[in-house]
Amino acid sequence: MKTAFQNLLYPKLDFLKGKKLLLATSGGIDSMVLVDLLLKENFEIAIAHCNFQLRGIESFEDQKFIENFAQKNNIPVFITQFDTKAFAEDYKLSTQVAARELRYNWFYELLETENFDYILTAHHADDNLETFLINLSRGTGIEGLTGIPQQNEKIIRPLLAFSRNEIEAYANENQIEWREDSSNASDKYLRNKVRHHIVPLLKDLNPGFLSAFQKTQDYLQQTQGMAEDAAIMVYQQVAQEANDEIHFNLKKLKKLSNYHSYLYQWLSEFGFSAWKDIYALADSQSGKQVFSPEFRLVKNRDFLILSPLKNLKETSEFLINENTTDVNFPIKLSFSKVDSVIETSNKTIFTDVDKLKFPLILRRWNEGDVFEPFGMDGKSKKVSKFFKDEKFSLAEKEKTWLLCSGNKIIWIVGKRADERFKVSETTKNILQIALS
Known part of the structure; x- marks a missing residue:
């Protein structure tokens, strides 16, 4: 297996050389074999071990085993303990999903804080087959049948091409010590049921089933x-x-x-x-x-x-004082006193300052809002009817802001001004309002 690992490593995983690697290490046979292989190839590694506190004293014995191994081999080691059952209950997750979320969150935290380049896990070909069968049983798209990727961004799985039998043979030949997880013998978890009952049957039907499965995954x-x-x-x-x-x-x-x-x-x-x-x-x-x-x-x-999905029911109101010249949140508006009206547009309006009641209010529209559209000679119209006539999508409606003076709408911002605040021949003070 060492030769096969080297043959795999250097064409496909040669980029790991010289990198700072964090190995997810449970103490089980798979992760201890991966540690041994990488040490023999002189990689710069550190060990990360999670104590999920799910198996009583056995969990702490696993932790001690890892600590002693790391000290004996002068390998940096990171240990953490999780109250996995409490986390699963709090977030209504299965124990396995909770454990996965906890450990990967911690791994990525170490990746960031300790400047590791990659996280390495010891998933192998049999793990891949089990994942395929579990996804198949649940109903999945093609991505659920393509299995565990050898690389997923910062996560690398160097043993994915090797079977459980090959890993066990290597461990025995090289006298590698490991810890046996007693929960692996239980059929409490779906993965164990697949491992103990379905996979052996498939391999019995076809001794080369695992190899054939790997080819099928390549095709998929x-x-x-x-x-x-x-x-x-x-x-x-x-x-x-x-x-x-x-x-x-x-x-x-x-x-x-x-x-x-x-x-x-x-x-x-x-x-x-x-x-x-x-x-x-x-x-x-x-x-x-x-x-x-x-x-x-x-x-x-x-x-x-x-x-x-932002806040679809946003009810916040933003006040705009009389001397304000610029608003940058939640939208960008500019206010300036001018001497005359130049060309208007949906993005720029001109209002009679003396008709305004400050502070102005910037808010979302509500059902029942009514305004008097500019150019309609004082005829009122529901804002919702305006939206319908303009063929606004639901998303466009929800992104629309109203600029108001008291309870009156000055402007459906960027869309239509209100007739009541327009500049007339008697207007003395003109305020230009622009959306940018």
């Missing part, structure tokens, strides 16, 4: 690459990015027989999971929407609009 990864390339090309044809939104043209998208697949490819990275609801949006009425934790997808006529 190539297929995923082609799918990603196709998704990029189609995205360029049907999507348009504007500010912090993405607009998907449904007329173009629905001409594709498999447009659901493209939506999945584009939207999964934004945390969406309600795929039936998303696919139904294409044929739903305007205004229907689907949410992920941080984003929203809304149907607006012939488009699906993706936008980040």
Whole structure:
């Protein structure tokens, strides 16, 4: 295995030489073999060990084993302890998910504070197979079947090409000491059920199953690459990015027989999971929407609009005093006294100062808001009706600000001024307000 490891290491992982490496080390056979291989290749390594306090005294014996090993071999070591059960209960997570989140958060913290270049884990080919089967049992897209990547940004998995049998043989031949996790014998966890019952059956059916599986994963990864390339090309044809939104043209998208697949490819990275609801949006009425934790997808006529979830119900009011010349938050406005009216636009209005009541108020629109649109001779109109006539999307409505004098609207900012504050022949003081 050492020769095979060297053959793998130098073509594919040669960039690790001279880097500062942090090894996630449980004390089990896999991580101790990885430590041994890297020490023999003279890599600069440190050990990171998590005590999850899930197995009583055994967890602390694992910790002591790692501490003694690191001291004996003069390896820098980082140890932390987690109350994993309490964390899982607080955040309503399974124990395994909680442990994963805790350890990787800590690993990345060490990466930052101790200036490590990479985190190395001892995942191997059998781990990859188990992950594939678990994802398959839950229902997944192709990315769930391509397995554990050998490199994921700063995380490297040097043993991914080796089987559990190869690792055990190497450990025995080189008299490597390790700790056996008693929980590995239990069928309490899904991964252990797969490991103890399903994988042995598959290997019994085909002794070369693991090797065949690795070839299949290579094919799947190539297929995923082609799918990603196709998704990029189609995205360029049907999507348009504007500010912090993405607009998907449904007329173009629905001409594709498999447009659901493209939506999945584009939207999964934004945390969406309600795929039936998303696919139904294409044929739903305007205004229907689907949410992920941080984003929203809304149907607006012939488009699906993706936008980040900011504070959609923002009620904050911002006061603008009489002598203010510039406002930089939440939007940029400038105020200046002028002698005459020059060309107006949606971005610039001119008002009669003597008609204004200070401080002015900058706020979001509310249902029931009414204004008198400039040029309509005093006829009132609901702001919501104005939005409808102008064919505003839901996202555009939510981003619109109103500039008010008391309870009266001066300006739907950037859209339409109010007739009541316009400059007339009797106006003595003119205030120019501009949106930048």
